[in-house]
Every structure is written in structure tokens, then in C-alpha cells.
Amino acid sequence: MKLATWNVNSLNVRLPHVLDWLRDNPIDVLCLQETKQENIKFPYDDLKAAGYGAIHNGQKTYNGVAILSKHAMTDVEYGIAELEDEQRRVISATINGVRVICVYIVNGQAVDSDKYNYKMRWLEALQHWLAGELQKYPNLVLLGDYNIAPEDRDCHDPAAWIGQILVSPRERKAFEKLIALGLHDSFRLFEQPEKSFSWWDYRMMGFRRNFGMRIDHILVSDALKNKAESCIIDKVPRKLERPSDHTPVVLTLAH
Secondary structure (H helix, E strand, O other), X not given: OEEEEEEOOOHHHHHHHHHHHHHHOOOOEEEEEOOOOOHXXXXXXXXXXXXXXXXXXXXXXXXXXXXXEXXXXXXXXXXXXXXXXXXXXXXXXXXXXXXXXXXXXXXXXXXXXXXXXXXXXXXXXHHHHHHHHHHHOOOEEEEEEOOOOOOHHXXXXXXXXXXXXXXXXXXXXXXXXXXXXXXXXHHHHXXXXXXXXXXXXXXXXXXXXXXXXXXXXXXXXXXXXXXXEEEEEOOHHHHOOOXXXXXXXXXXXXX
């Protein structure tokens, strides 16, 4: 079973990229973030023609998450239970016995800003909710744009980023608390090239100079850890014309 996550930074703009990528990479499940469109405008028919069913939790202009699957999806849920949040950031479904949760975690704007404090509250709610989800669904995968670089090696220039969002101690601690639930960073289960990133700023030739961050992650539960066969970052879509600033991360699980 192959699962991937990709922040497309507007599906209106990037739909051709997604369809081309799925044609060349016929994976089982793709989680999308920042679709930036309402459910009524979501391209269900185009994706169906490509062989994928889809569920979408969207809103106009901002946020939005979706799960695309070649297989049936059951027990679909939207959002985090008991968290009142107008922003559409979470969608979940069970696929072939695996609980798939797609998340778009808050960016945070700047350390100690209102949006940063919202991010920390949101992450705390996610942690509490996931503890219960793991009890219900031992085979669980949490995919998405976390907007957190967990370690210095996940940042192109740690010294330059000190005191900024994505790398702040509180954010990294929140990531560690997710891991402590019994989750594993699938990318780090395998030997990886140095300076492996999933996001590059559009400015200052960030991609060409590999000034990036690894902020897109796929966490797997204890029950799935030993089934992980590989996890890679596919940089090809970032080279396209008018690309997303993120690129896909792909996990392969043994059947």
C-alpha cells in the first residue's frame, strides 16, 4: 500500500500537476492540503476519471484538506472531535484497514503571535484527540503539512532560523508529544540523503539553492512501523512550471 501527502497550495492551480503525478505514480492514497476551495468546486469528476474516489473538507480561499483513494473509504470524519474550529484542517477515513488522517497544521505566522498561540492550542487538541484515535484504530497513519521541522537537520540553515516559527522549541516539543503517543516518523525509519526537504520558499531561488525545510510528514503507529518498506520525498513536481512550494512525500507499506 502506497500513501502520500502533498500540500498543493491551491488545487485550482495545481490540479493538472496532481493528475499528471497520479498517472505517473499510481499510488493507493493521496492526502492533499491547502486545496483552497469549497466542496462544491472540488474536482470529484476529474479525480474519478483518474481512478480515485475523493473526500474533501474545504473552504473558500484558505486551508482545505482531501483524501484521494483507489479503494473504498469508510468511517469518514471531518475535523477534530470536541474542537470548535472554523478552519478546515482535518479529514479522516479508514482504507483497507488503515486509519488515514490528513492534517494541515497551523502555520503560526510568528512566535508568540495570536496565530502562534492558536497553533499551540490546536496541536494540543490534536494530541489529545489522537490518543483516543489510536485506541480505536491501532493501524493509523497521520499524513500532512505539519509546519514543523522536528530537528536541525530538517532545516537548511538552523542558525538563521533561530527564534522563528517552524523550528521553535514549543513547536518541536509538540511534535515530540505526537511521537510519544506511539507514532513514528516514517521518513526517519530509513537512511536518507542529507539536506532532504519537502518545502522551499518561492523567494531567493530557494529550491534551486536547496534552501528548504522538511515540514511535511507521515507518522505511522506502532502496529504499522514494521510494515514500512520505504519513505521518500519526490522532488520532481517542485521543478514544474508554477509548482506548489511543497512536494510529495511517499510511504510504502507492506501488504
